[in-house]
Amino acid sequence: MRTAAGKISFAALSVLYPGLIFCGLCFWGLRPRVLSIALLAIAFFNLVALLKTAGRGRKQALKSSLLFFFALACGLFAFATDNILSLKFYPVTVSVGLLALFGSTLAFGPSLVFRLACLGDKTLKNSAQRQFVEPYCTKVTIVWCAFFVFNGSIAAYTCFAGSDKLWALYNGLISYILMGILFASEFIIRKIVQKKMIQYKYISTFSRDSRAADSIFAFDGNGDRNIKTWADFTADVSKVRQEIEAGPQKAWLLNFEDSYYFMVALVAVMQGGKAAKISANRSQEFIKEICTEGVSFLTDIPADGATLIQDVIEKHEDDGKWVMFDPKSSDVDMYTSGTTGKPKISPKKFIQLEDEVNEFATQFLEKYDHAYVVRTVNHHHIFGLTFSLLLALMSGAPFRRNTVEFPEELKALKAHRLVIVASPAFLKRLAGGKNEPVDFAETPFILSAGGLLPEDAAAETEKILKYWPTEIYGSTETGCMAHRQSKNGPLYKPFPHNVITLTQDGCLHVESPYIYDEGGFSTADLVKLEEDGRFTLLGRIDSIVKIEEKRISLPEVEMRLRQTGLVQDVRVIAMAGKRQYLAAAIALNCDGKEKFKDAAKLEMNKFFRNFLSQYLESTVIPKRWRFPERLPQDAMGKIKTADIKALFEDSQEDPNYKIHNADVQGNAATIEIEIPETSDFYNGHFDTFKLLPAVVQVNFVMKLAHKYLGTSLSMQKIQRTKFTSPILPDTRILLDLNYDKDTGRIAFCFRNAEGKKYSSGTIKIGTEV
CATH class of the missing domain: 1.20.58 (Methane Monooxygenase Hydroxylase; Chain G, domain 1)
Structure with a gap:
């Protein structure tokens, strides 16, 4: 020198x-x-x-x-x-x-x-x-x-x-x-x-003055209520961190309704040098399974044995400190449920989450510039966590504290530039309903992940929300792998640092900087890989079945059914009887409902069989059909094979009632039921004023708890019941079930979509059937 x-x-x-x-x-x-x-x-x-x-x-x-x-x-x-x-x-x-x-x-x-x-x-x-x-x-x-x-x-x-x-x-x-x-x-x-310019930083490198103290951090409702600033966030992280540091716990299970509290807790746990366990499942059985010695439960909703974050924030004073942490040694365990419904753990380091967000941001960071981020997905899932919370925090974009449940809620935010993190289930419901176009001041950016979004649903979304959704392909294990807009074709384009290859079975294999498994990760998704690295999804390896010795792709049958223009959602599965055959569950769109509003089910079956006969041999055309209002799916819009099979369990559909949808989460379920006026349940009780008898309601509880929650015990006694309002014919009702295996109690509530209660109570079950 x-x-x-x-x-x-x-x-x-x-x-x-x-x-x-x-x-x-x-x-x-x-x-x-x-x-x-x-x-x-x-x-x-x-x-x-x-x-x-x-x-x-x-x-x-x-x-x-x-x-x-x-x-x-x-x-x-x-x-x-x-x-x-x-x-x-x-x-x-x-x-x-x-x-x-x-x-x-x-x-x-x-x-x-x-x-x-x-x-x-x-x-x-x-x-x-x-x-x-x-x-x-x-x-x-x-x-x-x-x-x-x-x-x-x-x-x-x-x-x-x-x-x-x-x-x-x-x-x-x-x-x-x-x-x-x-x-x-x-x-x-x-x-x-x-x-x-957007000030983008890794969370682990933040300091207390990384943002302006009065900048909006999170908001509620239409963006003007219950606002939290950066100063609020840093103060609350300080308070919760003190609680984390002082305790003997090695890890904390996090489950929150409020996204703001969730982010406060996650950052505080990382700063406190402890491990975070994230799950959307908050059933008592699951919490007991995870919260073993050295693990505590932190939440914002009262629960047995849980620590309320509101109490922690009230207990401590802001010490004015901001603790940087090493993301390479900070553990974050994501609990997910696959297509089988059985929870599984995906261990990660915090740096993997930051790197995944950075990979996505290299393509789409400008969409978050001066935007408000809203979500229709649960923030405990990898998709909701990374794109609606972590990227919002890293880019300085305010995020909404609660989930968007209905399309009408987006209208209240139309004056803002929006990033909408949505599930295919939400967008399909949006496309299948009678929703008027939203007059946004600026075109929103819409992300969809968790499953394929049908092209017709994407097109309808563009008509209503003014943007053709960008679909993200990925998983909890791999992070975001590729993206596409289906209006440009079926091909997915990998993110820059993802290397896509094929396994011997033709399944997608990915290597990336944020997958630490040696050799990368092999999926069960069949793909067609192009020379330029782009690829087309062909379905899962288990979606290829043999019917009468003929190989058939289930996604191909579903694709043909969508071509009718009458289908909002469809799932085809293989069923086993004397021989294997196909069964199809179809949720109709508005045009389909109009076409078949006065048709018998036999006529509907015949229409779809005849349509498929143009493309498929008769031996592989589905033999059984179901037409629920919506296909059963979880919070992320994933459809589980077991739930579809449950639609076909009975040898024939019961004319006395119709189940439109069943949402099962661990030991809890919400079932949507409609009982027509012609149902036998209304006969022989009150001829001049038809209402659903209490004994029938109790019978529903036992029968549906057995079907959806796996109970196999008989009723011992009814411990508590309250009948508030009569259930009249042709009323669409919701039945909430919660099963506590330890006490053998089933809590139930019949209500409508607006929350009006018809009846509620608790049933004690005991002796084996």
């Missing part, structure tokens, strides 16, 4: 060079051959710099090489010819050299200014914020190139046409003043741009 004295001497010589040449010629009477020593000295300093920076980067080597070459050439020419022109031409060669250096990076990228910015912030190169910083740096590089053209032109003019005084004045003073003005102007503009 050059000494400080050497650096000062070199800088002084370079800056004072024009004045030195002018004084040497006009006042000291020195010949050009003598003055050429100054250029040779500059060449020597650049040679030393070139040798010292060998192997440290091409940019510095190229710069030193150009300056050495130009200084040496001009110096030797002046010494050999004793000509003043070669001495005066050196400033021109410097501008030409710097123009070549800056311009070459524009041609081959990235720009020189961006490379210099990366030296100051080593995380910038791989950060999602690069998509904002790099274009700005490119513009600055172009401005400098234009300056070098201008400066070199003026320098050339003073060299060939100007007097010695004009040459010395411009090259020794004016050019430096212009350069300083350019530096100062760029600095001021950069600060203005930075204030407008």
Whole structure:
């Protein structure tokens, strides 16, 4: 490394060079051959710099090489010819050299200014914020190139046409003043741009002043109520962190209704050096299974043995600290339920979540700029957590504290720029209903994940919400792998750092920086992989079945049924009887409901069979059909095979009642039932005023608890009942069931969608059936 004295001497010589040449010629009477020593000295300093920076980067080597070459050439020419022109031409060669250096990076990228910015912030190169910083740096590089053209032109003019005084004045003073003005102007503009630019950071690198204290962090309702600021968040994290640090627990199970409290708890647990266990399942049996020794339950809803976060916040005072944590050693366990419905654990490090968010943000971060984030999915699932909460926090976008349940709620937010994190189930309901277009002030950005979104549902979503949803393909184990908009075709485009290959079975295999399993992760999804890396989903490997020795793809049958234009949702499954056959469950859209509103089920069966006969052999056309109002699905819109099979359990559909939907979560279920006026349940009791008898309601509780919650015990006694309102014919009712295996009690409530109660109570079960 050059000494400080050497650096000062070199800088002084370079800056004072024009004045030195002018004084040497006009006042000291020195010949050009003598003055050429100054250029040779500059060449020597650049040679030393070139040798010292060998192997440290091409940019510095190229710069030193150009300056050495130009200084040496001009110096030797002046010494050999004793000509003043070669001495005066050196400033021109410097501008030409710097123009070549800056311009070459524009041609081959990235720009020189961006490379210099990366030296100051080593995380910038791989950060999602690069998509904002790099274009700005490119513009600055172009401005400098234009300056070098201008400066070199003026320098050339003073060299060939100007007097010695004009040459010395411009090259020794004016050019430096212009350069300083350019530096100062760029600095001021950069600060203005930075204030407008989205400030994206990893959560683990946050400090207490990473955001403005009064900036909106989370909101409720339409964005104007129950607002929480960054100051509120940092204070509440401090309070909860103190509780986490003081306790002996090694891990905390987190389950919250309020997304704000959830994020406070998650960050506080990470700062407290403990592990976080995240699950949407809050049944007592599940909590007991997880909350073993060393694990406690933190929530915002009262529950046996749980710690309420509201009490913790009330208990402590803000200590003013913000604790950074190591994301590589911070554990976050995600509990999920697969298609079998059995919960499973997916262990992660917090850095994997941050890296996954960063991968997505490299493509879509600008969509979160000055946006409000709302969600229709549960924030305990990986999709809701990463895209509606973590990315919102990392980009400074406010998020809604509670879930959007109905499309009408979006109208209250139409004045804001929105990011809508939705499940396919929500968008299919939106598309299948009679919803008027929402007059958004600015087009929203809509994400969908958790399953395939039918193209007709995506098209209808665009009509209503003004944006064709961007679908994300991924899983809890892999994170986000690829994305698409189905209006552009069925192909998914992988995110930049995901490497997609095929297994021997033709299933998708992925390797990425945020999958730590050695060798990556193999899915059960069959895909067709294109040469450019894009791919088409062909269904799961277990979706290929043999019927009468003929291989058939279940997704293909579902796709054909969608082509009728009458289907909102469909699932085809293989059933086993004397021989294997197919069964189809179809939820009709508005057109389908209109077409078949007066049709018998036999007529509906015949229509769909005839339609499929155009494409499929008769042996693989479904033999059994069900037409529920909605297909049974969980909170993320995933349809489980077991729930579809349950629709076909009875040899024939019961004419006395119809189950439209069943939402089962662990030991709790909500079943939507309709009992027609023609039902036998209304006969023989109150002929002049038909209502559903209490004995029938109790029978429903026992029968449906057995079907959906797996109870196999008979009723011992009815411990408590309350009949509030009569259930009249053709009333759409909801039955809430909660089964406590430890006490053998089934709590039930008959109500309508608006919350009006018809009856409720508790039944004690005991003896084996």
